[in-house]
Amino acid sequence: NAGVTQTPKFQVLKTGQSMTLQCAQDMNHEYMSWYRQDPGMGLRLIHYSVGAGITDQGEVPNGYNVSRSTTEDFPLRLLSAAPSQTSVYFCASSLQGAAGTEAFFGQGTRLTVV
């Protein structure tokens, strides 16, 4: 099983550029989410989805868009990259949307904005 797959693994962007971080899961999970990990700050929730067609904002949604057109995919779009968005991004999924369900994480995308 592939689990949660994130692409690309590394990316360098110039300020103002846009890009999409891809996340796909093959476990038929209802819930998917995006986190960013910054030194000394742990992981913070950007956006999440409890099912196809349903998305909502997390703690730090500004500068990011998401959509969930299929159960498998949950792309994260940076509209106009800023140096403050330099971070490691993790996608996670869980079988159910209910709290307490084990979350499965991808290996991360390391993004640098120059």
Next chain:
Amino acid sequence: AQSVTQLDSQVPVFEEAPVELRCNYSSSVSVYLFWYVQYPNQGLQLLLKYLSGSTLVKGINGFEAEFNKSQTSFHLRKPSVHISDTAEYFCAVSPPGTGANNLFFGTGTRLTVIP
């Protein structure tokens, strides 16, 4: 609102010694509690979780944690660590009843096992 405090950012420990990684939380509602581990250049993996019931929770790789409601703590312990336990450990909480499996993480504790 929820917050999670991991009191130690780095913990060095000798191989085969015991270790305790501390986690305290604050929340206006009851929460579920988790410990996740992140090995170098990997995503996070669930070690253990507390939802209800017995306050002593056993997880994978010989780790256990104890929920203490009065002290709002959920400390992680292992009686004898191995080199392979070197990793970053995150404590997290999730409020039930919101309809979403959102996690709120602490800042992490880097455990280094010294041979």
